[in-house]
Amino acid sequence: MKVVKTHYLFVLVCLLASSVSSAQVVPKFNMSDTTVNECKGQFFDSGGPNAIYKINEDLTFTICAGGPVSLTFSGLFCVEQGLDKLRFFNGPDTNSTQIGGTYSGTTSPGTIVASSGCLTIHFKSDLSVAYCGWSASWTTVIVPPVPPVFQITTPQCNDTELLLTLASGYRCDFILPGSFTVTGPVKPTVTTATALACNADSTTSIRLGLSKPLSENCTYTVKFDMQIYDNCDSLWLFTKYATVVINSCAYSVSIKKTSDSICGGTCTQLTAVPSATCFKYNYSWSHGLPPTAGPHSVCPLANTTYTVTIQEVNGGAAVTMTQLIVVRTPKITPLVSDTICQSDPPFKFTATPPKGSWSGIGILDTLSGFFHPDTAGPGVFYIKYKINNSCTDSSRIVIKELDAGFDDAACVGGPSFQVSGGLALGGTWSGSPFINATGFFTPSTTGTYTITYSHPNGCSESKKVFVSTLQLPLTIDTICQSIWFDSLSLYVSPSGGRFYGNGIVDSIYGVFVPKNANPGLQTITYKLGNGCSGTFKIFVKEINVEPYWSSCPTQGQIMLPKPAPPGGVWTGPGVNSSGLYDPAAGGISNHTNILLYNAPNGCQDTLIMDSYKTNIFGKKMFFCVSDSRLQLNRTNVDHFPTNGTWSGKGVTYDSSNKRYYFNPSISGAGTHTITYLKNTCSDTILMIVYPDNLSKDSITVCSSQSSFVIDPAVPPGAYWSGTGVNTSTGVFNPATSGNGTFKIKYNNPAGCRDSVFITVYKFQTAKINGLTNVYCMRDTNI
Numbered sequence: 001m002k003v004v005k006t007h008y009l010f011v012l013v014c015l016l017a018s019s020v021s022s023a024q025v026v027p028k029f030n031m032s033d034t035t036v037n038e039c040k041g042q043f044f045d046s047g048g049p050n051a052i053y054k055i056n057e058d059l060t061f062t063i064c065a066g067g068p069v070s071l072t073f074s075g076l077f078c079v080e081q082g083l084d085k086l087r088f089f090n091g092p093d094t095n096s097t098q099i100g101g102t103y104s105g106t107t108s109p110g111t112i113v114a115s116s117g118c119l120t121i122h123f124k125s126d127l128s129v130a131y132c133g134w135s136a137s138w139t140t141v142i143v144p145p146v147p148p149v150f151q152i153t154t155p156q157c158n159d160t161e162l163l164l165t166l167a168s169g170y171r172c173d174f175i176l177p178g179s180f181t182v183t184g185p186v187k188p189t190v191t192t193a194t195a196l197a198c199n200a201d202s203t204t205s206i207r208l209g210l211s212k213p214l215s216e217n218c219t220y221t222v223k224f225d226m227q228i229y230d231n232c233d234s235l236w237l238f239t240k241y242a243t244v245v246i247n248s249c250a251y252s253v254s255i256k257k258t259s260d261s262i263c264g265g266t267c268t269q270l271t272a273v274p275s276a277t278c279f280k281y282n283y284s285w286s287h288g289l290p291p292t293a294g295p296h297s298v299c300p301l302a303n304t305t306y307t308v309t310i311q312e313v314n315g316g317a318a319v320t321m322t323q324l325i326v327v328r329t330p331k332i333t334p335l336v337s338d339t340i341c342q343s344d345p346p347f348k349f350t351a352t353p354p355k356g357s358w359s360g361i362g363i364l365d366t367l368s369g370f371f372h373p374d375t376a377g378p379g380v381f382y383i384k385y386k387i388n389n390s391c392t393d394s395s396r397i398v399i400k401e402l403d404a405g406f407d408d409a410a411c412v413g414g415p416s417f418q419v420s421g422g423l424a425l426g427g428t429w430s431g432s433p434f435i436n437a438t439g440f441f442t443p444s445t446t447g448t449y450t451i452t453y454s455h456p457n458g459c460s461e462s463k464k465v466f467v468s469t470l471q472l473p474l475t476i477d478t479i480c481q482s483i484w485f486d487s488l489s490l491y492v493s494p495s496g497g498r499f500y501g502n503g504i505v506d507s508i509y510g511v512f513v514p515k516n517a518n519p520g521l522q523t524i525t526y527k528l529g530n531g532c533s534g535t536f537k538i539f540v541k542e543i544n545v546e547p548y549w550s551s552c553p554t555q556g557q558i559m560l561p562k563p564a565p566p567g568g569v570w571t572g573p574g575v576n577s578s579g580l581y582d583p584a585a586g587g588i589s590n591h592t593n594i595l596l597y598n599a600p601n602g603c604q605d606t607l608i609m610d611s612y613k614t615n616i617f618g619k620k621m622f623f624c625v626s627d628s629r630l631q632l633n634r635t636n637v638d639h640f641p642t643n644g645t646w647s648g649k650g651v652t653y654d655s656s657n658k659r660y661y662f663n664p665s666i667s668g669a670g671t672h673t674i675t676y677l678k679n680t681c682s683d684t685i686l687m688i689v690y691p692d693n694l695s696k697d698s699i700t701v702c703s704s705q706s707s708f709v710i711d712p713a714v715p716p717g718a719y720w721s722g723t724g725v726n727t728s729t730g731v732f733n734p735a736t737s738g739n740g741t742f743k744i745k746y747n748n749p750a751g752c753r754d755s756v757f758i759t760v761y762k763f764q765t766a767k768i769n770g771l772t773n774v775y776c777m778r779d780t781n782i
Helices: none
Strands: 018-020 028-030 034-036 040-044 058-064 069-073 085-090 097-103 111-114 118-124 135-140 150-152 161-171 180-183 190-196 202-210 218-229 235-246 253-257 261-263 268-274 281-285 296-298 304-312 319-328 339-341 357-359 363-365 379-387 391-400 408-411 428-430 447-454 460-468 475-480 498-500 504-506 520-527 533-541 548-551 569-571 591-598 604-611 620-624 645-647 651-654 659-662 670-678 681-690 698-702 719-721 740-747 754-761
Touching (some): 097 111, 150 218, 150 235, 180 202, 268 281, 645 651
Parallel strands (some): 034 058, 339 391, 408 460, 475 533, 548 604
Antiparallel strands (some): 018 235, 069 111, 085 118, 161 202, 218 235, 268 296, 428 447, 498 520
16 A cells, blocks of 8 residues: 655744744545646556556656756655556646656655756556556745835825835735834724726735824834735735825924023023924024024023924925013012111011912911011011012011010009010110119009110010009909810909919910810919919810811711710701711712800800711822831821721821821832721722832844733833833834844832843744755654
């Protein structure tokens, strides 16, 4: 039995142009008068693999596959010696050059090679004996197809079509929009691809429809992914490029500036920015600026208009742009004198231009420039006036110390005393027969006296001394702890003394705050300057309610915090008398209710209930893995209400200070959602943690490799730069970068930085030498 098994060796290599084929059954042919075009096949005598040929045969079998044909005989070869003959010809018929001799008997022809692309086989048998015949197989050297080059007809500005002309024919049914890519400053998508003048499914003209017009002057590139069958019907893939230049679009220029309004004595940067930056331009500036795009530093002292004119170096219309730089110089109106007294009355600074802002010690109103010398105190100060949040002028002011102090009081007929105040030292007192120059006052007569403190520095100030019999109330009516009692000075005479006791927050004006005093009877002491004093009583009734509380509109009913004293009645929206509060009574949106507690002792206090959905006001935060832990307080992560709980990957709780933290080194790189829970309501925030370093220092790829993510561990939002990389996704495209080694830089909103070197090698077709195309099945290694 004539059996031949053929083994085919396929090698996967990095290719720019490659063939695509599928596994096929090798066809079988018996000797006959015919011509075949297959690139490979099994070839038997007329009897086929299981029979012998016939007598009196005169047959011609031709193989024309388009490339050199190799026919190899394997197994048994036997034809009648000297009478049955087999001949081979290097061409399409027996008139072609014969290859080798005439084969007869049992000597195998071995391998016959027809370099012409056609192999003709002639067999003739006599009228007597027929032998077993032969078995062989052939293969054809595949001739790689040559892709046609193409040109692009120059389009006009804003065209939405491109016309391609090919040097040779291309199959019409392979012309698809997805086979074309257009790149340039405008990057339209190819929406249609139409084969023009198709003839026998072949064309040399293609019209591409574009998704948007080509609206900028520049060089545009069309990439054409071609598919071409070779002589053996294997599909080859090629990528061809062609470029075209558009220079018919009108262009403009703008002037980029760091600021169009500057302060006198400062500078700004001017840069000419053409609307299309593909070509080179000639630049001409006013005011003697260099003939380049810039940036140019200009420092005008007055309002100045700058002009730039640009023109493409290869011609075209010149275009011009102007830019006005406004110079603002604020000026404070000088004071009559920059030296004043601490005791002088308040006054307003003035300046031009108006509507600026004022700052400095002693300024009480930043908009009006109202200045209070006594608030500033003695010393040297600089008052600043600012416009445009940048331009400033300042005024120096010297304040001479002079402070007569607060008013004083004394009991009539009491001992003399030293009045308060009297700074700076070295001045003298005057204005009343009862005071001497050093400030000792003798309160011998009831009355109100004006006294003056004068200093050699030229400053003076007056105040009053009140002299009368000390009069105090025995007891002020009982007050609730929740009441703010403004001033006890209304209840005493003479005024000008000092108050002391629990709840007193201002001894001069006698401001008493009941909440600062304990509930019950409080003793207040009132003391005059010459030592007279007395006491009176204030009874503070207890009432204490939490001033602020929070809830969530969607949570269930809650009990309000316990008030003191108990036994009172609550009133207000959503609350019953015992303090059971329903947040939903005010609706499911955020709202605030004022709730009143009426205590059994007649006092009333207020609780402000904020019924708010839990909210984190920011939605993203960025970290590097090596960053220190971040405390989750309102300063770092603003949220409301406060005092809730945090959870999520990377969240830790420090029991020593009862604080929550986010720790990037625990969470690791990635996008992490952490949750803040308060009053059964929650909100979330994304903690985006970037790796400090990329996972690889270098990457090596083949130029035919598809696009890939440089480092999948990097979460979204990073910034990438370098040849061949998408700046926002970190996807590297070897087809865009070309061959070579490229430094790709990595950055992100958290500030971590690193880089990676990517080397792209040009494809090389793999070659394996020393193998033939067909082998017999044996139990030995090749």
